[in-house]
Amino acid sequence: MFISPMLLATSDTAFSDQQYIFEPKIDGHRLIFSQQNGTIRLYTRHNNDCTRQYPELLLPFDDDIILDGEVACYDPKTGLVDFESIMTRFMAKKSEKIQQLTGTLPVTFVIFDVLHYKGQDLQQLPLMQRKELLAGLTLPSDRFGIIPFIEGAGEALFKQMQDLGLEGMTGKKKDSKYYNRRHSAWKKVINWSYADVFITGYRKAEFGWLVSLPNERGNLRPVGIIEHGASPTHKKAFYGVVAPLKTDEDREFVYVEPRIKARVKMRNWTKAGNLRIPVFTEFIV
Template sequence: MFIDPMLLATAPGPFSDPRFIYEPKIDGHRLLFSQQDGVVRLYTRHKNDCTHQYPELQLPFDHDVILDGEVACVDPVTGVSDFEAVMTRFQAKRADKIMRLTGELPAYYAIFDILMYQGRDLRRLLLRERKEILANLALPSPSFGVVPHIVGTGEALFEQIKARGMEGIVGKRMDSVYETGRRSNSWRKVINWTYADVYITGYKKAEFGWLAGVADERGRVCPAGIIEFGAEPTERQAFYGVAQQLVTGEDRDFVFVEPRIRARVKMRNWTRAGKLRSPVFERFII
């Protein structure tokens, strides 16, 4: 059984509130664990069945249950989630590769909510009541764990998360019910953004997107990803007005420009390939 998960609103910055609990934000992908009549199915938040990608999570609980959480690959030394590693797991399709990766990049299911248990729908219970039930749930193996939380002190937790280079925190109202399939201010994420200055080296023809580049140690501008969010209409208009004078060529999908326009972006982090992960335009650099 699949349940559309409750989604997060975005807070403008870290905050503290005695009505909220605060959890570390796990840097993986959303995973709904559904056990019905003893059969386990795993789903992404878009209802993609990913059961076979994670053999180590196909373990039944003592009773039928639906759980909400995040699947991650955790660095055993730092304790920090590796997003690229879990994407490697998620994208694996062949059975032999999946089994190999199970050993090389073991998955961990970080559980933060319980939606159904023993045939009872828990979504109308308050979050603090659901957390009590979850805390007493017997887990089937060390590949499963419950996300820890603290009450009220979100700003202090965010500083700890930032110092460790983790993704961010989530604040949740203790008296909130589970709002299926919608984004709610009762759950708010605070991202630990990284910032970078880049060159804009081109743009998409079909829809909005600016090609970003960064200079290497020799001063050459190398591709670093595509900026698709953050730019307001006035900023887009200003860019295209200048970019028309800097065009150097084009292909089927992109128009390329001289790397003269610079911008500040915020992002989740750098990928191992030196690309911006989820960049968001902040402002032009004069």
């Protein structure tokens, strides 16, 4: 049984508030764990069935239950969450590959909410009551964990997330019910990284700016594409000056001289040295 997950609003800054609890933000993907009549199904936030991808999570609880959390891979060397590894697990489709990755890239289901238990719908209970029920569960294996939280001290937790280079944190009102949509009772604060990049092209159809950075030899190399953050004013300014800088084009892109520089914020760098989800913030003169 799938339940539409409660999604987080965005807070631009970290905050402290005794009406909230604060949790580390896990850099994996959202997972709804559903055990009904002894049958376990796993779903993404978009109601895509991903039961096959994670066989190590197909272990029963003591009764029917629906849980909300994040499925993640941890780097055995650093102990930190590795987003690219969980995407490798999620994209695996063939049974042989899935079995192989279960051994080399095992996942952990980090649980932060319980929505149904023993036939009862818990979504209208205040969050702290649901947390109390969650804390009393017996987990079926060490592939399952419960997210820790602190009360009130959001700014101190966010400082720890910054120091560790982690994705950020969430703040949740203690008395919040579980809404099956985005709601301001739950907020995320992202620990953004920043980079200054050269715009070296643009997409012909939907919006997208190609961006590059110098490599160790001083030559520009592509590092991603900006698809978010630019306002209509920014776009108008860019397209008003870019025409004389055109150098080439193909079916999808127009390529330009690297004269326009921009600052972007991003989740982090990928292992290949690319920007992960870059968001435009401003032009640099």
